[in-house]
Amino acid sequence: MAGLAASFGSGAMTNDISGMKDSDVALIIGSDTSEAHPVISARIKQAVIEGKTKLIVIDPKEIKMADFATIYACQRPGTDVAVFNGMMHVILKNGWEDKEFIKNRVEPESFNALKTEVEKFTPEYVEKISGIPAKTLENIAELFGKAKVAALYYAMGITQHTTGVDNVKSTANLQMLCGNMGVPGGGVNPLRGQSNVQGACDLGGLPVVYTGYQQVVNPDVHAKMEKFWEVKLNIKAGMPMTVAFDKAYDGEMKAFYIMGENPMISDPDLHHAEAALKNLEFLVVEDIFMTETARLADVVLPATTFAEKDGTFTNTERRVQILNKAVCAPGQAKHDWEIHQLLANKMGLSWNYNNAEEIFCEITAVTPSYAGMSYKRLGRMGLHWPCPTADHPGTPVLHVGKFSKGLGTMFAIPFRAPAEIPDADYPTYLTTGRILQQFHTGTMSRKTEGLNNLAGPHAMISVEDAERIGVQNSGDVKVTTRRGSIVTKAFITKRIPKGTAFVPFHFWEAPANKLTNNALDPVAKIPEYKVCACKLEKA
Amino acid sequence: MKITINGKTVEAQKGQNVLQAAVANGIYIPHLCYHEKVGAAGKCRACVVEIEGMRGLQTSCSVPVRDGMVINSTSDDALHAQKLVIDLMLSSGTHDCLVCEQNGNCELQDAAYFLGIERASLQYGDICREFDTSSEFVYVERNKCISCGRCVAACNNTVVNQVLDFGYRGHSTEIVFDTDKPMADSNCVQCGECSQMCPVGAIVDKNSRGKGRTWELDKVETVCPYCGVGCKLELHIDRKLNKIVKIKGVEDAPTNKGMLCVKGRYGFDFVSHPERLTTPLIKENGQFREASWEEAIELVATKLSGIRDKYGADTIMGLASAKVTNEENYTFQKLMRTAIGTNNVDHCARL
Numbered sequence: 001m002a003g004l005a006a007s008f009g010s011g012a013m014t015n016d017i018s019g020m021k022d023s024d025v026a027l028i029i030g031s032d033t034s035e036a037h038p039v040i041s042a043r044i045k046q047a048v049i050e051g052k053t054k055l056i057v058i059d060p061k062e063i064k065m066a067d068f069a070t071i072y073a074c075q076r077p078g079t080d081v082a083v084f085n086g087m088m089h090v091i092l093k094n095g096w097e098d099k100e101f102i103k104n105r106v107e108p109e110s111f112n113a114l115k116t117e118v119e120k121f122t123p124e125y126v127e128k129i130s131g132i133p134a135k136t137l138e139n140i141a142e143l144f145g146k147a148k149v150a151a152l153y154y155a156m157g158i159t160q161h162t163t164g165v166d167n168v169k170s171t172a173n174l175q176m177l178c179g180n181m182g183v184p185g186g187g188v189n190p191l192r193g194q195s196n197v198q199g200a201c202d203l204g205g206l207p208v209v210y211t212g213y214q215q216v217v218n219p220d221v222h223a224k225m226e227k228f229w230e231v232k233l234n235i236k237a238g239m240p241m242t243v244a245f246d247k248a249y250d251g252e253m254k255a256f257y258i259m260g261e262n263p264m265i266s267d268p269d270l271h272h273a274e275a276a277l278k279n280l281e282f283l284v285v286e287d288i289f290m291t292e293t294a295r296l297a298d299v300v301l302p303a304t305t306f307a308e309k310d311g312t313f314t315n316t317e318r319r320v321q322i323l324n325k326a327v328c329a330p331g332q333a334k335h336d337w338e339i340h341q342l343l344a345n346k347m348g349l350s351w352n353y354n355n356a357e358e359i360f361c362e363i364t365a366v367t368p369s370y371a372g373m374s375y376k377r378l379g380r381m382g383l384h385w386p387c388p389t390a391d392h393p394g395t396p397v398l399h400v401g402k403f404s405k406g407l408g409t410m411f412a413i414p415f416r417a418p419a420e421i422p423d424a425d426y427p428t429y430l431t432t433g434r435i436l437q438q439f440h441t442g443t444m445s446r447k448t449e450g451l452n453n454l455a456g457p458h459a460m461i462s463v464e465d466a467e468r469i470g471v472q473n474s475g476d477v478k479v480t481t482r483r484g485s486i487v488t489k490a491f492i493t494k495r496i497p498k499g500t501a502f503v504p505f506h507f508w509e510a511p512a513n514k515l516t517n518n519a520l521d522p523v524a525k526i527p528e529y530k531v532c533a534c535k536l537e538k539a
Numbered sequence: 540m541k542i543t544i545n546g547k548t549v550e551a552q553k554g555q556n557v558l559q560a561a562v563a564n565g566i567y568i569p570h571l572c573y574h575e576k577v578g579a580a581g582k583c584r585a586c587v588v589e590i591e592g593m594r595g596l597q598t599s600c601s602v603p604v605r606d607g608m609v610i611n612s613t614s615d616d617a618l619h620a621q622k623l624v625i626d627l628m629l630s631s632g633t634h635d636c637l638v639c640e641q642n643g644n645c646e647l648q649d650a651a652y653f654l655g656i657e658r659a660s661l662q663y664g665d666i667c668r669e670f671d672t673s674s675e676f677v678y679v680e681r682n683k684c685i686s687c688g689r690c691v692a693a694c695n696n697t698v699v700n701q702v703l704d705f706g707y708r709g710h711s712t713e714i715v716f717d718t719d720k721p722m723a724d725s726n727c728v729q730c731g732e733c734s735q736m737c738p739v740g741a742i743v744d745k746n747s748r749g750k751g752r753t754w755e756l757d758k759v760e761t762v763c764p765y766c767g768v769g770c771k772l773e774l775h776i777d778r779k780l781n782k783i784v785k786i787k788g789v790e791d792a793p794t795n796k797g798m799l800c801v802k803g804r805y806g807f808d809f810v811s812h813p814e815r816l817t818t819p820l821i822k823e824n825g826q827f828r829e830a831s832w833e834e835a836i837e838l839v840a841t842k843l844s845g846i847r848d849k850y851g852a853d854t855i856m857g858l859a860s861a862k863v864t865n866e867e868n869y870t871f872q873k874l875m876r877t878a879i880g881t882n883n884v885d886h887c888a889r890l
């Protein structure tokens with residue numbers, strides 16, 4: 001979320017789900033919404049069929065949402081910055097930008113820099129980079145630029161690139177240019193992939209911040225946290241996971257404590273991840289199943305599932321909602337917080353939480369954006385953060401009237417090609433992602449037989465590529481990249497353009513991440529899962 | 540505004556229809572095709588009432604309230620008409636409540652009970668459609684369908700998957716998937732919205748069949764553990780077995796309005812899966828062995844402290860989780876930062 005924080009001062013989905021019906025135009029880019037966020041896709045489709053919203057879809061795959069789109073465009077993977085710059089070029093050329101908004105809410109120098117940068121991104125130039133016909137880009141820019149209020153939705157298709165932060169900043173540029181910020185039905189809306197990614201970030205599950213994005217290296221914050229927790233704290237920022245894996249590989253890192261995650265499926269370049277974990281002196285895994293990662297551990301601690309606990313999740317629209325315990329945990333499995341408390345006390349601290357609600361009280365005491373919340377106030381409907389005081393109604397729409405950082409910043413973003421693009425040896429684009437019936441590394445979803453029957457491992461390939469390599473639907477196809485290869489079932493579809501293949505990442509039998517490139521975005525350190533070069537063969 | 544229903548003066552809101560106002564005030568009027576989410580269809584005519592100043596019987600789901608309106612839903616004429624409708628429905632399908640999954644949770648049954656209909660007065664002999672059991676999660680028994688149209692409206696206008704429709708004409712009208720394909724071969728995405736909306740036992744959750752009568756199951760509201768939409772779920776729990784047997788979407792939840800996807804509604808087998816970890820495990824000579832909590836915690840604490848003291852706290856990394864609660868992410872990072880002394884905390888989903 002580094003990109004949005006730099007533009008607006010805060011890096012979360014800016015608008016809420018209920019407001020999705022208020023957009024005149026919605027642009028979906030880099031999100032296979034009906035597969036990865038099905039219920040949000042229903043909200044958007046409702047607005048489309050009721051005639052309230054016109055939809056634009058830009059995606060290398062002709063995703064289902066494209067069936068509901070007024071305009072669908074297929075870009076080459078990894079060329080989003082060019083597409084955004086091209087849209088802004090056309091909007092500026094025709095004077096469709098929101099001049100009032102830019103004057104009042106955007107740093108003027110940053111706007112000028114953006115203007116200069118996008119000048120060369122004529123539709124014809126963008127067509128050369130992205131493959132989107134110049135005329136189509138013009139139509140997209142017109143529909144979007146002339147809309148009274150337009151929303152922008154994206155997901156990992158925007159962030160999982162070496163240019164992920166650039167992509168995100170571009171979404172912010174566009175929405176500021178068109179004055180779509182701080183209004184219902186507008187906004188920059190990254191759709192979060194997991195039930196509590198937002199919460200994990202909010203609660204300090206990041207190397208550079210405590211809860212509520214309070215900077216670790218800020219001396220005032222440091223002093224506040226030392227006082228609050230009554231311990232000496234490290235003021236040095238921590239390292240991101242991807243860097244830690246590299247250092248573990250090199251032998252510099254000695255121990256990992258992994259809670260409820262399965263990097264042995266989700267990490268880019270699985271060989272590297274496995275070697276890194278095996279190289280550690282000590283690995284603890286806390287989870288509900290013996291995952292691929294847990295198998296490598298020295299100690300495995302049994303934890304509880306969502307159905308067995310009280311607590312809260314923060315969803316993609318920043319709504320904090322209560323979970324209620326429904327069943328008892330099996331055997332001796334314990335809640336994660338109970339395990340942490342046992343460990344903390346064994347290591348000489350004295351924690352004394354009796355239940356999740358007491359922890360939540362502590363969270364609100366030290367986290368400004370959650371300060372006004374309590375289980376009682378969250379009730380059945382929850383509250384959107386920021387909710388700073390006990391009488392604050394919560395904030396469904398961010399940046400109304402003013403950005404968190406004051407004036408918004410636009411960024412001049414040059415186009416950079418993906419780290420690896422097709423060449424003679426590896427002539428096909430490979431992109432990875434999710435499918436509806438499975439979830440993340442499959443630890444939960446693959447335990448339901450019916451879901452497995454609906455969706456097993458496969459590679460989506462185009463009709464043309466299938467013909468070229470001579471593979472039939474459901475026949476075995478071998479996908480090879482510079483990092484490895486997998487054999488899986490071919491799923492031949494018109495929804496994929498020639499020269500591109502898609503592999504879902506949920507399956508250990510055919511792990512997409514054996515293939516992906518672990519080249520990182522220089523700022524966000526997110527790997528380029530969404531594009532690399534591969535070779536398809538009949539297996 | 541004030542309206543009078545069955546001699547009782549009650550409060551009503553502008554924009555409500557008569558049926559909504561009645562239900563909001565705890566007055567039951569039989570209704571089958573109306574549902575808040577799909578609106579009035581005016582199809583079933585079970586909801587007919589008398590309204591002063593209007594001629595004939597009116598379908599209460601389609602008449603907007605007006606201040607001072609006087610409504611009678613239990614006049615002889617109204618009750619007679621309601622009975623006729625319900626009787627006809629009971630007559631035209633296999634409404635064998637004893638074995639029906641929906642028993643106790645069926646709106647047709649409720650209406651019949653309210654109207655005092657013991658058994659259908661006529662029997663059509665010719666309705667014997669095949670069951671559609673082709674799909675993974677949804678069980679379709681068209682012999683119980685009362686053609687209310689709620690599933691069709693919901694599939695097309697609520698979840699907008701555009702799979703369900705009415706096919707064929709007149710007496711043979713029935714719900715069809717795409718061009719009358721078996722559900723499994725259609726474009727259905729198994730979201731289960733049709734099953735949630737069906738007022739009778741015609742579309743039900745396949746794997747919940749026979750797993751417990753609605754009145755025996757505890758209902759607990761919580762949040763879906765899968766994607767970031769945060770749909771609210773109502774878990775139906777068999778307490779004796781300590782098991783989730785069914786999941787419904789919470790209708791008034793602002794995130795999902797009762798909608799769910801195939802994972803949230805049907806993907807809960809992992810909770811009571813036999814492979815769940817139930818005891819701490821310690822690896823010895825490449826093999827895991829069971830251990831007590833005391834032993835495991837002692838070992839982890841000793842190892843982590845040892846590594847911290849020998850190589851420094853920053854050689855230890857903690858991975859928080861996008862699947863556990865806020866409270867647990869909080870205690871995790873607090874543990875890393877206070878007990879171990881490093882800011883090396885991150886999680887796997889960096890979006």
Ligand code: SF4
Nearest residue numbers: 694700727730731733
């Ligand atoms: S399960 Fe969903 S998609 Fe399938 S028919 Fe029912 S409502 Fe439509």
Ligand code: SF4
Nearest residue numbers: 684685687688690737
């Ligand atoms: S299947 Fe159920 S919801 Fe659909 S028309 Fe028949 S009775 Fe109504």
Ligand code: SF4
Nearest residue numbers: 763765766770800803
């Ligand atoms: S039910 Fe489906 S859409 Fe809703 S939160 Fe769960 S996974 Fe996401």
Ligand code: FES
Nearest residue numbers: 572573583584600
């Ligand atoms: S509920 Fe009014 S006509 Fe069916």
